[in-house]
Amino acid sequence: MKILVFIKLVPDLVEELSIDPNGTALDTTWMRMIINEFDDHALEQAILLKEKQTADVIVIAPDVEGVDEVLFTALAKGADQVIKLTGDFSNANNHAFARAFTPYINNIQPDLILTGVQANSDIDGSIGPLIAACQNQPFIGYVSGVILEDKRAIVRKEYPGGVIAEMSVSLPAVLGIQSAEQPPRYVAVSKVRQVMKTANIEEHQFDAIDISGSPKTNRMFQPETSTHAEMIEGNPDEIADRLVSVFKEKGIL
Amino acid sequence: MSRDIFVLIEHNQGQVSEISYIMLAAGRDLAIAQGSQVIAILFGNQAENLAQNLSADKLLYVNHPALEDFTQDAYLITISEIIKSRQPGVVLFGNTTIGSDLAGAVSISLDLDLASSCKYFTSDGKVVSQICGGKIMVESNFSFTTTLITMLPGGYKPELGQSDHPPAIENITPPSLENLRIKNINFIQPESSDIDISKEPILVSIGRGIQTQDNVELAEELAEALGGVICASRPVIDQGWLPTSRLVGKSGKQVKAKLYIAIGISGAPEHVEAITGSETIIAINTDPKAPIFDIATYGTEADLFDLVEILTHRINQAKGNR
Amino acid sequence: MSIKETANEIFYNRIQEETPDGEKLRNCLQCGNCSGICPFGYVMVYPPSRMIAEIRANRFEKILGTENVWMCVSCYACTSVCPAKIPLTAGLMTGAKEELLLAGNVPSELQIALENSQRYGNPLGESPRKRADWAREIQPEVKIMGKFRQPVDVLWFVGDYPSYHPRVQLIAKSMAKILNALNINFGILGPEEVSDGDSQRLAGEHGLFEMLAEKNGSAFSKYEFKEIITTDPHAFNAIKNEYPKLGISYPVRHYTEYLAENIDRIIPMIKNDINARVTYHDPCYLGRANNIFEQPRTLIQNLPGVELVEMPHNLNNSLCCGGGGGGMWLDGFQWEKSHVRLSEWRIQEALSTGANILAVACPYETPRFEDACKNIDKTGKLRVLDIAELLTESMGI
Numbered sequence: 011m012k013i014l015v016f017i018k019l020v021p022d023l024v025e026e027l028s029i030d031p032n033g034t035a036l037d038t039t040w041m042r043m044i045i046n047e048f049d050d051h052a053l054e055q056a057i058l059l060k061e062k063q064t065a066d067v068i069v070i071a072p073d074v075e076g077v078d079e080v081l082f083t084a085l086a087k088g089a090d091q092v093i094k095l096t097g098d099f100s101n102a103n104n105h106a107f108a109r110a111f112t113p114y115i116n117n118i119q120p121d122l123i124l125t126g127v128q129a130n131s132d133i134d135g136s137i138g139p140l141i142a143a144c145q146n147q148p149f150i151g152y153v154s155g156v157i158l159e160d161k162r163a164i165v166r167k168e169y170p171g172g173v174i175a176e177m178s179v180s181l182p183a184v185l186g187i188q189s190a191e192q193p194p195r196y197v198a199v200s201k202v203r204q205v206m207k208t209a210n211i212e213e214h215q216f217d218a219i220d221i222s223g224s225p226k227t228n229r230m231f232q233p234e235t236s237t238h239a240e241m242i243e244g245n246p247d248e249i250a251d252r253l254v255s256v257f258k259e260k261g262i263l
Numbered sequence: 264m265s266r267d268i269f270v271l272i273e274h275n276q277g278q279v280s281e282i283s284y285i286m287l288a289a290g291r292d293l294a295i296a297q298g299s300q301v302i303a304i305l306f307g308n309q310a311e312n313l314a315q316n317l318s319a320d321k322l323l324y325v326n327h328p329a330l331e332d333f334t335q336d337a338y339l340i341t342i343s344e345i346i347k348s349r350q351p352g353v354v355l356f357g358n359t360t361i362g363s364d365l366a367g368a369v370s371i372s373l374d375l376d377l378a379s380s381c382k383y384f385t386s387d388g389k390v391v392s393q394i395c396g397g398k399i400m401v402e403s404n405f406s407f408t409t410t411l412i413t414m415l416p417g418g419y420k421p422e423l424g425q426s427d428h429p430p431a432i433e434n435i436t437p438p439s440l441e442n443l444r445i446k447n448i449n450f451i452q453p454e455s456s457d458i459d460i461s462k463e464p465i466l467v468s469i470g471r472g473i474q475t476q477d478n479v480e481l482a483e484e485l486a487e488a489l490g491g492v493i494c495a496s497r498p499v500i501d502q503g504w505l506p507t508s509r510l511v512g513k514s515g516k517q518v519k520a521k522l523y524i525a526i527g528i529s530g531a532p533e534h535v536e537a538i539t540g541s542e543t544i545i546a547i548n549t550d551p552k553a554p555i556f557d558i559a560t561y562g563t564e565a566d567l568f569d570l571v572e573i574l575t576h577r578i579n580q581a582k583g584n585r
Numbered sequence: 586m587s588i589k590e591t592a593n594e595i596f597y598n599r600i601q602e603e604t605p606d607g608e609k610l611r612n613c614l615q616c617g618n619c620s621g622i623c624p625f626g627y628v629m630v631y632p633p634s635r636m637i638a639e640i641r642a643n644r645f646e647k648i649l650g651t652e653n654v655w656m657c658v659s660c661y662a663c664t665s666v667c668p669a670k671i672p673l674t675a676g677l678m679t680g681a682k683e684e685l686l687l688a689g690n691v692p693s694e695l696q697i698a699l700e701n702s703q704r705y706g707n708p709l710g711e712s713p714r715k716r717a718d719w720a721r722e723i724q725p726e727v728k729i730m731g732k733f734r735q736p737v738d739v740l741w742f743v744g745d746y747p748s749y750h751p752r753v754q755l756i757a758k759s760m761a762k763i764l765n766a767l768n769i770n771f772g773i774l775g776p777e778e779v780s781d782g783d784s785q786r787l788a789g790e791h792g793l794f795e796m797l798a799e800k801n802g803s804a805f806s807k808y809e810f811k812e813i814i815t816t817d818p819h820a821f822n823a824i825k826n827e828y829p830k831l832g833i834s835y836p837v838r839h840y841t842e843y844l845a846e847n848i849d850r851i852i853p854m855i856k857n858d859i860n861a862r863v864t865y866h867d868p869c870y871l872g873r874a875n876n877i878f879e880q881p882r883t884l885i886q887n888l889p890g891v892e893l894v895e896m897p898h899n900l901n902n903s904l905c906c907g908g909g910g911g912g913m914w915l916d917g918f919q920w921e922k923s924h925v926r927l928s929e930w931r932i933q934e935a936l937s938t939g940a941n942i943l944a945v946a947c948p949y950e951t952p953r954f955e956d957a958c959k960n961i962d963k964t965g966k967l968r969v970l971d972i973a974e975l976l977t978e979s980m981g982i
Contacts, residue, residue: 023396024705025712036399040714044704108371128363130395133403135379135413139335139367148336148444149368152360152514164448168514169275169360171461172453172507175332180444186364188514189501196696198686199703200792225376225403225410228389233400239546239555239562249563250574253545254581256561260543262465262489262522263581475694475917502693549751566751568956 011065011158013056014120016111016141017084019043019074020131033229043076048126054190056124057088059158066090068118072099072107078211079202086197086205097216104132105223108140110216115145120182122163127151127186134224138186148179151186264408266299266352271342272317273361274305275333276450279313281517282357285416287318287424290355293384294320299352303430306330306341311432318426327437334445335364343372344438351409358413359513366413376406383418397532397554416536457508458492464521465491466541468511470534471498472527472548472567479504481571482526488578491522496534512537526567530555547571593645596684604676612669613637619663619673624905624930625656628923633663633673636681645684654681655692656919658927659787659910660869665901674787678910682789691789698914699790702797706779707745708914717775719747719754723761729775736809739764739771739843742801742824744817745780746948752955753948759973760816760840762982767850771814777804781820783827783870788911795831798823802833813837816973818870818947819909825875839871841946841972845880848887856981860890863975864940866931866954867903868947881946884972888979896934904931908949928957936962943969 021027022042030037056067067089071077073096081092095110102110115123123145128136142149154174155166167175168188179185242252257263268290272283283303290301303319305311308331314322323345329337342365346354354369356362358380370377380392385402392401393415460466467486473479479493486493494509494516511518513533519540526547528534535558538544546559547567556562563570601607613634620632630653631639639648648654663673671677685691691699698708706713720727728737741764747757764771782797805813813835815821824837844851863885871877878900886893898904905912907927912919920926932954935943945951954969970978 021395022704023398024710025714027395027398029399036395042704104367105370105377132379133392133394133401135367135370135377135411136363137367139364140371143368143371149364150335150445151364166451167360169450170280170514170517172510172515173275174451175447176449176451177334178446178448183444193501193693195689196686196691196699197689198683198792199790199796201687203792203796223370223374223376225378225390225406228402228404230399230401232398233393233557235557238557239544239559241556242561242563246565246569246573249565249570250577253561253563253574254577256543256545257489257522257578258581260522263578475920477917477920572959 011063011122012118012120013059013065013067014115014118014123015049015053015056015067015069015089016123016125016137017049017053017069017071017080018046018107018129018137019071019076019080020046020129023130029230029232034227035230043074045080046126046129048128048187050194051190052124052126052187053084053087053089054192054194055156055187057195058191059156060088063158065158068093068120070095070111070114072102072110073097074099081211082206082209083197083202085209086202087195091212093212093214095216096213097219099219101221102219103134103221103224104137104140105134106219106221108137108144109220111141112144114214115141122158122181123147123184124187125184127153127188133227136186138184142184145182145184147182147184149184149186150177150179152188153185154189155191156185264350264352266297267349268294268299268301269346269349269351269354270301270303270319271354271356271362271365272303272305272313273357273359274307274310274313279316280357280359281421282359282414282416283317284421284424285419286355286357286414288419288421289384289414291318291423292419293353296386296388297352302351304342304345306338314429314432316425317430318424319430322430322432323435324432325435325437327440329440329443330437332447333361334443334447335368336443336445337440338365339368339372340438340440343369345435346373346409353405353410353412356411356413358415362413366411370411375409375411377411377413378403379413381412381414393532415532417539453508454506457506460492460494460509460511461516461518463492463518465489466494466518466520466522467491467524467526468494468496468528469499469526470496470528473499476502476504481567485524485571485575488575488582489522494518496528525555525559526571528555529553530558593640593643596645596680597640600676600680604672604680606670606672607676609669609671610637610676613671614669616668618666618668622662622666624658624660624662624927625919625923629653629656633677636677648681649684649688649690652690652692654678654685655695655911655915656922657682657910658905658907658912660905661873662905665873679787679789682787682911683791686789692915692918694917695788695911695914698911699785699788699793702780702782702785703793706797706800707749708780708785709745709749711749713779714776716748716778717773719757720761720773723758723765725765727761728772730772730808731775731777733772737770737772738811739769740805740808740810740813741771741773742781742813742815742817742820743773743778744815744820744948746952747816748778750948750952752952756816756948756951756971756973759971759977762977763844763973763980766854766980766982767847772808772810774804781817781823783819783823784909784911784913786823786827787909794827798828798831798833802828802831805833805835814840814843816840816948818868818875822870822874839877839946841871841881841884842877844976845883848883851976851980852887855889855979857979858890859888859975859979861941862892862894862939863942863944864894864896864935864938865944866896866906866935866950867900868945868950869903869905869909871946872903873901881944881972885944885975888975894938894940896938898934904934906931906950906953908953913949926957928953929961932957932961932967936967941966941968942975943967944972944975945969946972
């Protein structure tokens with residue numbers, strides 16, 4: 011069984027985001043890139059599947075600042091092979107990435123492709139359905155449980171209201187992971203450092219970035235919130251008193 | 264190519280989901296601006312009755328057993344046929360477990376542009392999308408060919424997508440739907456033995472800020488004092504500190520409480536979209552920039568660990584004094 | 586040899602080789618002093634002496650399967666009473682935590698703190714760029730070495746909690762005011778400072794500790810200063826005892842040592858009486874681990890109107906607040922296992938002395954003891970103050 015995991019790095023929202031002087035893209039000067047949380051779940055799900063049955067887990071990520079550490083961490087968690095796509099991805103979108111992967115997917119012929127259900131930087135749709143369509147493979151997103159059989163996967167797809175659809179999909183297929191069956195595992199720094207000394211990230215140069223499929227961005231801006239909560243100040247006692255009077259006004263108390 | 268606005272209606276277990284009405288309302292705005300029509304698209308099996316409340320100029324209905332419940336491949340084949348033959352100006356999908364699975368695949372197969380996470384359209388015909396947890400907005404243009412859009416709730420009122428007069432139905436012959444690779448086996452309902460938070464008037468909701476399972480008790484005591492129940496955002500549910508029936512959010516319940524107190528919740532879009540129907544929202548969060556403050560009625564930056572217990576105490580005192 | 590035996594042997598040998606005086610582990614008499622004095626010993630299935638017994642019986646993997654090692658707050662109580670002088674905290678308990686971490690057995694609260702330390706250089710997950718924001722309003726301006734670029738006499742290593750935690754930032758501000766009042770030529774690293782890494786080290790993440798130490802070391806090497814002082818006993822312990830093993834060697838003192846030395850210059854600046862009964866909590870990493878007991882008391886006793894009283898567990902016998910060894914990030918976990926908070930135990934002791942003020946000297950302590958006060962001292966009679974805050978109160982700055 012070969013499981014391919016596609017990982018993207020996204021802006022870390024802990025840092026303040028700002029728009030670049032052109033007004034059409036994010037200012038990357040202070041931007042920290044971290045692994046897309048849902049892709050981290052996809053990786054965890056892949057490793058869990060590998061632990062249950064014999065499978066090879068191959069991880070692919072485009073080259074952005076911070077990707078090496080992410081890939082070495084993936085190896086330390088149990089991935090078998092990691093591939094970095096190098097090139098100028100500064101203007102790339104999900105369509106471009108999906109197309110860039112096609113040759114690798116054709117080479118590797120994975121039985122299952124896992125990726126996160128969405129990423130905070132998506133502007134042209136999430137990447138899973140794009141990859142699936144490039145490969146003419148079926149796609150199921152919002153997945154929170156996967157069982158792998160020989161020729162199919164049984165997955166749990168989330169619907170609103172806590173409803174879950176148990177579904178089957180024939181392999182090869184692409185899944186968009188919402189959450190792995192357990193939270194992404196911790197891996198000790200020493201383990202990652204050890205992996206850095208012994209293991210290798212395969213690099214493949216990719217030049218042709220085809221970004222068609224995304225409407226042109228006119229501008230990016232920070233939302234001006236027309237409404238804002240009425241803020242209550244003071245020490246906890248004063249705030250509690252004010253809230254109690256609000257409750258009384260609203261007939262709660 | 265027409266300038267019609269197509270809206271793919273989403274439904275599950277016999278219910279049309281709210282996003283469908285929101286999209287119809289959005290579509291209506293666009294159609295008026297462009298002088299075109301809103302055409303609802305419905306797939307199902309003996310599901311015409313779902314069209315009852317839809318506000319649209321027309322409904323295209325495709326009936327087939329394979330379309331009874333959503334599967335990405337059956338829906339993809341069907342919607343692609345319709346778009347190819349009718350060439351609408353815009354197709355609206357929900358940014359949901361149905362629409363998001365589909366839209367990208369349609370984009371690649373039909374070579375059409377896709378703008379996702381759209382919140383609203385401007386009066387001069389631009390698409391405004393929301394990214395980075397709601398912190399950044401992206402404005403883009405419609406394409407010259409059919410533009411695909413996935414929509415988030417919050418920009419339009421669902422009531423404006425509803426109507427007492429169901430649209431005229433045009434039946435469309437389904438395409439060949441054989442050898443489908445995705446099948447629904449079974450739908451699992453959430454535990455019904457627990458409370459249905461979507462029907463509760465007073466909710467005390469906890470998020471990542473609560474930090475440890477230990478502290479859930481603080482919220483429970485506050486809920487008890489107010490005569491309400493507790494619920495939570497995703498991080499708390501994922502940790503297993505509360506059952507999934509208490510999840511408020513995109514994958515959980517939508518709530519329309521009289522009073523919703525959000526404790527240690529930042530206000531990520533997936534959560535916010537499920538609570539905007541609530542009357543009074545109170546947000547307690549030490550981060551003054553937390554997006555929750557944009558939709559809350561009242562807010563405070565006080566540390567929940569300082570405030571919640573005192574608040575519970577005050578409430579109990581106020582009740583005792585009556 | 587079965588594989589299980591090998592893993593046990595490997596562990597036993599590793600901790601002996603890697604810990605200074607580690608070979609003393611073989612001298613364990615099984616007296617049980619360690620397990621008896623351990624504040625959570627009664628909750629642990631394998632307190633220190635029993636752990637050694639299991640290792641000797643080749644059953645270390647049993648310990649790996651439990652979570653009870655995470656009850657250890659690395660308070661050094663066991664180490665200080667061991668008649669065979671075994672380095673229990675640094676060798677045995679830390680070594681066991683390292684194994685658990687490698688096996689992926691780590692409570693999620695702690696995991697988040699460790700991942701934050703790795704990503705942001707602080708366990709709180711705050712932006713590194715904002716590390717010196719606390720200092721903005723201080724006048725004269727607090728010099729940030731990266732901007733100031735001139736030699737200073739003293740490099741003040743501020744620490745994670747004083748930099749980011751709202752309550753502890755007040756202590757950082759007090760310290761800055763004192764240094765300014767004394768006209769000390771000092772600077773801070775600001776955004777270039779990362780966590781000292783000591784608690785992470787004691788929580789089993791040696792690799793993370795090394796990574797953080799290397800970053801601090803490289804920042805230190807860029808600037809000229811005569812000595813380092815710190816408001817954090819954990820940082821003090823790290824820079825004094827652990828960083829030199831990585832080739833990072835600087836003279837370092839805890840701020841109480843530094844200010845006690847300058848007491849003659851401080852006394853004339855004192856304007857206000859404190860007029861309180863004050864009891865002092867010896868932090869584990871200042872007292873028991875590094876033998877600094879006098880200087881904090883000197884500072885307190887020189888404040889007018891102060892009656893210094895001692896708690897029953899003082900000096901070497903001090904009771905841990907529960908924050909060390911990762912404990913700061915394991916409160917939920919430890920509460921679930923024990924339903925006891927060490928900090929509450931300590932507050933009860935403080936109250937029993939009739940004290941109005943509990944004086945502390947470690948950044949973990951103020952938030953932990955104030956939280957405990959909310960549960961125990963509902964009348965709000967006891968104030969928890971860092972010695973730096975007592976000083977600024979009496980100096981009127």
